Amino acid sequence: MARILSRQFFNRSAVSVAPELLGKFLVRKRKGVIENYLITETEAYDGPNDLASHASKGKTKRTEVMFGPAGYWYVYLIYGVYEMLNVVTGPEGYPSAVLIRGVKGVDGPGKLTRQLGITRVFNKKTATKTSGLWIEDRGIVIPKTSIIQTSRIGVAYAGEWVKKPWRFVLKIGSASERRSHAA
DNA sequence: ACGATGATGAAC
DNA sequence: TTCATCATCGTA
Secondary structure, three states: OOEEOOHHHHOOOHHHHHHHOOOOEEEEEEOOEEEEEEEEEEEEEEOOOOOOOHHHHOOOOOOHHHHOOOOEEEEEEEOOOEEEEEEEOOOOOOOEEEEEEEEOOEEOHHHHHHHHOOOHHHOOOEOOHHHOEEEEEOOOOOOHHHEEEEOOOOOOOOHHHHHOOOEEEEOOOOOOOOOOOOO
């Protein structure tokens, strides 16, 4: 009873989709082998005014996928080092996406893509079996009390938008509250 | 506390 | 064409 999440599921506000992805499974098929990863940490990037979102600069070659229909992968390179995995949400024309920051046993968006072998090759591909990377609902229900909600990571430049509590973490299963800071 | 490492977007 | 910046992580 595994249901592959459809475009309809993603065709809503990123802030609605992000917490609902917790407890779902990120499924990766490579070399003919299926790998399953329980999603434990997500972040929402919502709309053209969200200064933390790449889409706040408008539609560019890189961000155009965020402006497109829901259910597509948005994968980009950050710091010249790590690939970040996002799934596009919301209606066409309204730029939004959810960053998948962690799965059970893999804490951190950069480590996640490295371990699963996810690169920009997936950018603009659909979250379906044909791409080799999709998300399934296997009936796990996460109670609200098991979700930690915080502000987003690494977006200190985003002014007022820094405060938005759009990061969602499953309490069980890791996702540590690391993060040191200078005085 | 920092540097690695390269694509991106804006300025020139 | 150049330049600063960056949705991170490992090492110090």
